[in-house]
Amino acid sequence: MIELKNLSVQVGDFEVAAISLAVATGSIHVILGPSGSGKTILVETIAGFHKPCGGQVLLEGADITVHAPELRYMAYVPQDLALFPHLTVKENIYFGLTARGRRSEALKGNADAVAEALYIRDYYDRDIANLSGGEKQRVALARALAAGNKILLLDEPFSGLHTGLRKELWFLLKELQVRHHLTIILITHDLEEAFFLGDHISILIDGMVHQSATKDKARVPRDKTVANFYGIRNIFPGIFSEQKLLIAKLNLTVPLPDIGAFQAEDGKILDVGIRAEDLIIYDRKRMDGVLNVSPEVLSMPTLHGKIDACYEKGHSATVIFSPVDSESSLEVEIPYHKVQKLFADKRTDLAVAIPPERLFILTSKQDNKSI
Amino acid sequence: MRTSVNLKQILILNALGIFCLYFTLVVSVFYFFKPSISLSILTSSRTIYSLGLSLFAATAATLIAVIIAIPAAYALSRYDFRFKTLVDTFLELPLVVSPAALGAMVLIFFNNPAGSWINEHAGNFIFTVSGVILAQLITVLGIAVRLIKAVMDEVPVRYEHVARSLGASPSYTYRKIVLPICKGGIISASILTWAKAFGEFGATITIAGSIPNKTETLPVAVFMRLSAADIEGAVVMILLSVIIGLGVLHLYKRLSRQKGITHD
Numbered sequence: 001m002i003e004l005k006n007l008s009v010q011v012g013d014f015e016v017a018a019i020s021l022a023v024a025t026g027s028i029h030v031i032l033g034p035s036g037s038g039k040t041i042l043v044e045t046i047a048g049f050h051k052p053c054g055g056q057v058l059l060e061g062a063d064i065t066v067h068a069p070e071l072r073y074m075a076y077v078p079q080d081l082a083l084f085p086h087l088t089v090k091e092n093i094y095f096g097l098t099a100r101g102r103r104s105e106a107l108k109g110n111a112d113a114v115a116e117a118l119y120i121r122d123y124y125d126r127d128i129a130n131l132s133g134g135e136k137q138r139v140a141l142a143r144a145l146a147a148g149n150k151i152l153l154l155d156e157p158f159s160g161l162h163t164g165l166r167k168e169l170w171f172l173l174k175e176l177q178v179r180h181h182l183t184i185i186l187i188t189h190d191l192e193e194a195f196f197l198g199d200h201i202s203i204l205i206d207g208m209v210h211q212s213a214t215k216d217k218a219r220v221p222r223d224k225t226v227a228n229f230y231g232i233r234n235i236f237p238g239i240f241s242e243q244k245l246l247i248a249k250l251n252l253t254v255p256l257p258d259i260g261a262f263q264a265e266d267g268k269i270l271d272v273g274i275r276a277e278d279l280i281i282y283d284r285k286r287m288d289g290v291l292n293v294s295p296e297v298l299s300m301p302t303l304h305g306k307i308d309a310c311y312e313k314g315h316s317a318t319v320i321f322s323p324v325d326s327e328s329s330l331e332v333e334i335p336y337h338k339v340q341k342l343f344a345d346k347r348t349d350l351a352v353a354i355p356p357e358r359l360f361i362l363t364s365k366q367d368n369k370s371i
Numbered sequence: 372m373r374t375s376v377n378l379k380q381i382l383i384l385n386a387l388g389i390f391c392l393y394f395t396l397v398v399s400v401f402y403f404f405k406p407s408i409s410l411s412i413l414t415s416s417r418t419i420y421s422l423g424l425s426l427f428a429a430t431a432a433t434l435i436a437v438i439i440a441i442p443a444a445y446a447l448s449r450y451d452f453r454f455k456t457l458v459d460t461f462l463e464l465p466l467v468v469s470p471a472a473l474g475a476m477v478l479i480f481f482n483n484p485a486g487s488w489i490n491e492h493a494g495n496f497i498f499t500v501s502g503v504i505l506a507q508l509i510t511v512l513g514i515a516v517r518l519i520k521a522v523m524d525e526v527p528v529r530y531e532h533v534a535r536s537l538g539a540s541p542s543y544t545y546r547k548i549v550l551p552i553c554k555g556g557i558i559s560a561s562i563l564t565w566a567k568a569f570g571e572f573g574a575t576i577t578i579a580g581s582i583p584n585k586t587e588t589l590p591v592a593v594f595m596r597l598s599a600a601d602i603e604g605a606v607v608m609i610l611l612s613v614i615i616g617l618g619v620l621h622l623y624k625r626l627s628r629q630k631g632i633t634h635d
Contacts, residue, residue, distance in 0.1 A: 049532050069535035076536035082529040086551040096537035099547075147537045 001025050007055035009045045016042050016207040028177060028184045030198030034229055038207040039187040043153050047076045074151040075144035079159060081136055083128045089139055090124035096147020111146035118142045134165045154186045170196050220360045227273055227362055233331050238272035249328040254301045255356045271362040276333035278358035284351045300353040321352050400609055403602045412607045417583050425589040429568040432507035436515040437561050444519035462513040470510055474577025477509060502579035503586055507568040515564040522556030562623045566616055
């Protein structure tokens with residue numbers, strides 16, 4: 001296990017402050033955040049390239065905060081991969097072994113096996129400059145693994161690749177992680193990549209960890225900053241009242257969502273949100289199964305209204321829904337195949353059902369402390 | 372019909388203008404070029420010695436300068452340390468102080484107790500070949516550090532980070548990653564340093580003097596022959612300097628283009 005305890009580091013004017021995280025052995029821990037949030041500085045500090053101004057880095061309980069990078073056995077793969085341009089593919093892959101003076105045939109055989117698994121064994125004599133983007137990514141991964149490291153620090157290694165290749169490499173990384181029982185800290189700003197690869201996701205924004213949770217829990221933002229980063233726009237002020245939540249802007253009252261340890265007092269105003277893909281849109285007049293509306297959906301708090309706009313995105317569509325008698329509109333995400341059904345004829349008498357269990361409360365910094 | 376001149380043409384004309392300026396200077400030398408006596412000047416023992424000394428001293432000074440400059444440039448490029456700005460500023464000394472003044476400073480140093488001790492125990496630098504090398508070294512060292520530092524600044528530190536994370540020690544990383552990646556740039560910097568050393572005059576004449584067949588380099592020979600109103604002799608020395616200096620640079624540029632060595 002890798003543990004960060006109140007780790008702080010300052011590089012230039014930028015500070016990553018008091019980070020505490022735990023990375024379980026054999027898991028992929030994603031550090032997710034926008035550009036300039038301090039992700040790279042954090043991972044470079046874990047690797048030993050920056051001297052922390054406070055806190056500790058622990059590896060299996062041992063304090064390695066001041067250890068030199070070569071003594072941490074954490075292979076680092078930066079965003080631009082930094083393949084050594086003066087070495088061939090083979091020399092790049094063998095670099096870790098040569099640097100550590102491990103020249104046995106068995107270890108070289110292991111390195112060859114990794115190269116084989118990553119489909120680059122045939123490129124051994126090639127110059128780095130003659131590789132494609134995907135081949136370079138695989139060489140970088142092979143170089144990191146061939147040295148026998150069980151911990152990988154990956155800094156946005158798949159950025160700059162087209163979607164198809166990126167997904168191919170995600171599967172490959174997952175497979176390698178399971179096969180070699182790797183512990184991986186992966187940095188990314190890509191939500192899909194984070195949720196595809198990560199077992200645990202920590203959200204880093206402006207040098208601060210806003211939330212850190214397992215993948216299923218990380219889906220729900222805990223504060224407005226994270227919600228904004230996730231691109232969630234269905235956020236409204238709500239008022240607690242008698243175990244219910246009144247969302248005035250939507251003219252809607254819903255049962256109190258799961259608020260964990262948060263103390264709900266009557267009259268307290270907080271932001272409440274719901275993901276666009278968690279909302280269910282259907283035609284009130286034709287509940288004929290076209291949109292697969294179940295009785296359970298019909299029992300949910302519902303808003304009636306019409307569609308203002310629909311933005312198709314290839315695999316899905318974002319619908320802007322305007323409820324009747326409401327000040328605000330809602331963003332609803334629907335699968336692409338349902339778009340055509342929804343617009344089969346002119347439908348203005350539509351409904352949006354809100355699953356209460358999908359609503360989440362966004363806390364302020366003060367509230368965070370009490371949770 | 373009025374022909375419009377675009378920015379690109381103006382800029383190219385500017386570059387060609389600079390070429391014309393220097394080319395005119397070189398061509399104008401031929402006004403005093405006399406083939407009948409040039410061959411005898413060229414094959415004289417004094418000229419051959421000057422040429423040999425210039426080539427030897429420039430090569431020796433460049434080698435020493437580059438060997439010292441590489442680690443210094445790496446330190447300046449990668450690390451923050453006390454007095455770094457001061458060190459960095461002093462690298463410009465050969466640029467802000469005239470070579471003659473630089474040579475005079477060396478002479479003054481050798482007249483101090485520490486300098487006298489070096490002269491007595493480590494060899495004499497005044498009016499000797501060692502003095503020629505020292506003069507050129509003092510003039511080009513700062514420039515060599517500056518050029519090599521620029522090369523190292525261009526190499527992302529991430530290469531070193533990756534190498535360290537894969538188990539390489541700092542010295543292994545320096546030898547196996549930093550130096551090989553910088554090789555092309557260091558060679559390029561060395562050639563420029565050599566060219567600067569080859570053409571060095573002020574510090575050389577101040578420290579080593581102008582003793583024919585002893586400390587007279589080609590640039591010094593140009594000055595001495597001009598002083599003695601030997602224009603034809605000076606022209607031969609000038610042409611020799613131009614041919615060797617520009618020839619080496621041109622050859623390097625052609626080679627580096629073929630081998631893909633980066634210039635910067």
